[in-house]
Amino acid sequence: MKITRIGGIAALAMVGALALSSCASNETPSGDESSASTLSGTFNGAGSSAQGSAQEAWIAAFQTANPDVTINYDPTGSGAGRATFIAGGSDWAGSDSALSDDELAGTFESCAADSKALDIPTYISPIAVIFNVDGVDELNLDSDTLAKIFKGDITNWNDPAIAALNDGVTFPDLAITAVHRSDDSGTTKNFTDYLGQTAPTVWDQKAADTFPFQSGEGAQGTTGVVDAVTNGSGTIGYADASKAGSLGTAAIKVGDEFVSYTPEAAAAVVADSPLADGRDANDLAFKLDRTTTDPSHYPLVLVSYSIVCQEYADPAKAEFVKAYIGYITSADGQSVAAESAGAAPLSDDLSAKVADAIASIK
Structure with a gap:
């Protein structure tokens, strides 16, 4: 292409x-x-x-x-x-x-x-958590709940764990379709790294380019994930924020607050993270620290x-x-x-x- x-x-x-x-x-x-x-x-x-x-x-x-x-x-x-x-x-x-x-x-x-x-x-x-649920315009998620959704432990939008994070929002009795990348994807590696660092008791798999569970629905590439979420009902996925378009995007919990993505908040996480150990001097790979509790940071971020x-x-x-x-x-x-x-x-x-x-x- x-x-x-x-x-x-x-x-x-x-x-x-x-x-x-x-x-x-x-x-x-x-x-x-x-x-x-x-x-x-x-x-x-x-x-x-x-x-x-x-x-x-x-x-x-x-x-x-x-x-x-x-x-x-x-x-x-x-x-x-x-x-x-x-x-x-x-x-x-x-x-x-x-x-x-x-x-x-x-x-x-x-x-x-x-x-x-x-x-x-x-x-x-930033990586956006995108969703398409009729009647729901705003969505708050903590990392444990997000991990359970993509692992397949939470399967319906009216689950009490989701309701507890979204006071005043009425969720439909509707199955969740969690859409992940079907191809080997650095976005998936960053997404699973975030869940592994922030929800380790739920997300018990190492960060990887390949989505580690059989749950949900796979789609090829960023465009495939966005299309599947857009054209589905009760769908949720993850994608580079530049591709979120008009889809709903969830705020994730950082410390005691729910934080929506911004480029500045994503950059702050990178600025506070060290370079990976054991690399040549000119190799600038990062080891991202996503465990911040500072609400000025958005830890679901990728460095490409x-x-x-x-x-x-x-x-x-x-x-x-x-x-x-x-x-x-x-x-x-x-x-x-x-x-x-x-x-x-x-x-x-x-x-x-x-x-x-x-x-x-x-």
């Missing part, structure tokens, strides 16, 4: 500022307005469907500034995207979960011999990465990746993602680390 649709006014408004050349990926233009991009060729990425809206806008702007470049991004899901990149079928991957230790221990076909891959934070976004080679076998691919990933993680690129997908911009501190990591790519 080649994404070429313009993803928002901002994507075009900043094109004049890009003027990207084959030099360092996130340097600003030299001031010579007549200079033209020297990048050329066709480059392929695959993976995160959560990044889909942002990728549309990023690609449109980058191709406008670099007219000899064609970018294809296939939003097949994080697991499929990582597998494609590892096998050498793409030049980078988008993934809502970082490479696992087992994946890092393997080989990467597009990378130079003995070179490993890096996880570069690209896109920070661009997975790239530390050193590419093909120098032309390295040149492109440094330029493109440098752009999408720049202030301009993050502004485009905020407008087109409601993403939270990278913090100044994280942006500096990302710039250093991208500069190290060979």
Whole structure:
């Protein structure tokens, strides 16, 4: 799937500022307005469907500034995207979960011999708990109740546990259809990680790209989950907040309050979380701490990465990746993602680390 649709006014408004050349990926233009991009060729990425809206806008702007470049991004899901990149079928991957230790221990076909891959934070976004229940416009859920719904322990909307969290709301005597991702999904890994950290006595499975229970209904990709919730009755699911549309979205309990998602509240969780242990200096995978009780935080958040080679076998691919990933993680690129997908911009501190990591790519 080649994404070429313009993803928002901002994507075009900043094109004049890009003027990207084959030099360092996130340097600003030299001031010579007549200079033209020297990048050329066709480059392929695959993976995160959560990044889909942002990728549309990023690609449109980058191709406008670099007219000899064609970018294809296939939003097949994080697991499929990582597998494609590892096998050498793409030049980078988008993934809502970082490479696992087992994946890092393997080989990467597009990378130079003995070179490993890096996880570069690209896109920070809340995960929305979306629902479609006739007569219910607002919904509060704590993590234990949410875990029981998706595990299949709570099966009807008039269950007393749901009613106790929603004073004054009348719920129908209606079966719950909990919709999860059927594909290997970084969004699922973040969702199950949240439940595992905040409702450990209920959610007794490790965080994983594959949904761990046989309950509910599976749907392919972010779009599939949103469609299933939209077209069903008594449905509930989880999806990147940029895709929630007009569906109801639940407030989740943080401390003593129920909190609705915002980009700022999601970014606050990332800012307070450490990087994962045991990684190379340029690998910026996070170990998210979702146990906050601060109601200014929204702990159901994903960090979506661009997975790239530390050193590419093909120098032309390295040149492109440094330029493109440098752009999408720049202030301009993050502004485009905020407008087109409601993403939270990278913090100044994280942006500096990302710039250093991208500069190290060979």
